[in-house]
Amino acid sequence: MREKGYVIDTCDVRRGKKKFAGYVLRNEPIIRKQKKEIDDLMEDDMVEIMKYGRGAPKGKYKRLLINGRCIMSNTPDEIKDFSRFVSRAKGSILINGLGLGVILKALLSKADITDITVVEISEDVIELVGPTYLSDRRVSIINADAFEFKPPKGKRYNAVWHDIWNYITSDNLPEMSRLHRKYGRIADYQESWCRDRCKQKKYHNDI
């Protein structure tokens, strides 16, 4: 089913203000007790913030919201999540999940990328975000479900990035495995957003 109510806004992260950390990011919310501790650390060391959860240093960030809930932002944490993939990527790329197009923007800054196909399930997201990127002739955006998408016959991708989830949770692991099986045959290299952290969460849940 198509989700309605997508909006892009700018979130101003300031110390001690309500719009902070967990509120900005797609992720498990930071609990209140921790939030106070993080507020106190805010100006000292970004690394400390990371110990407590996915934070955002002071600044203005773009967010993609669905019915008021953030599903993507361009905070440093989000950029860190895909930086290894982007530095390895070259040639022909497939991205499952357009979102705000943050990884797309990073990939387009590389001259050795020849073409990028983005598979996105929501027409609303494509309408909202697509026009920003479609002026680059290397980009094609396809309205399809990543689990159903059929690439052109004989097509191979040098790298595939899967990012269709809103939270880091071990519940994503079965879907990640399905996508890796489906695309493994036609990809030289593939990664799913925060797969290692999802595995860590499973490990901690299991012991």
Ligand SMILES: C[S@@+](CC[C@H](N)C(=O)[O-])C[C@H]1O[C@@H](n2cnc3c(N)ncnc32)[C@H](O)[C@@H]1O
């Ligand atoms: C967190 S966002 C992706 C963020 C993106 N990587 C970026 O850099 O901005 C997840 C996106 O995946 C899309 N999505 C969810 N399920 C999908 C599916 N089965 N197939 C394709 N896209 C899907 C959502 O509509 C949403 O746009």
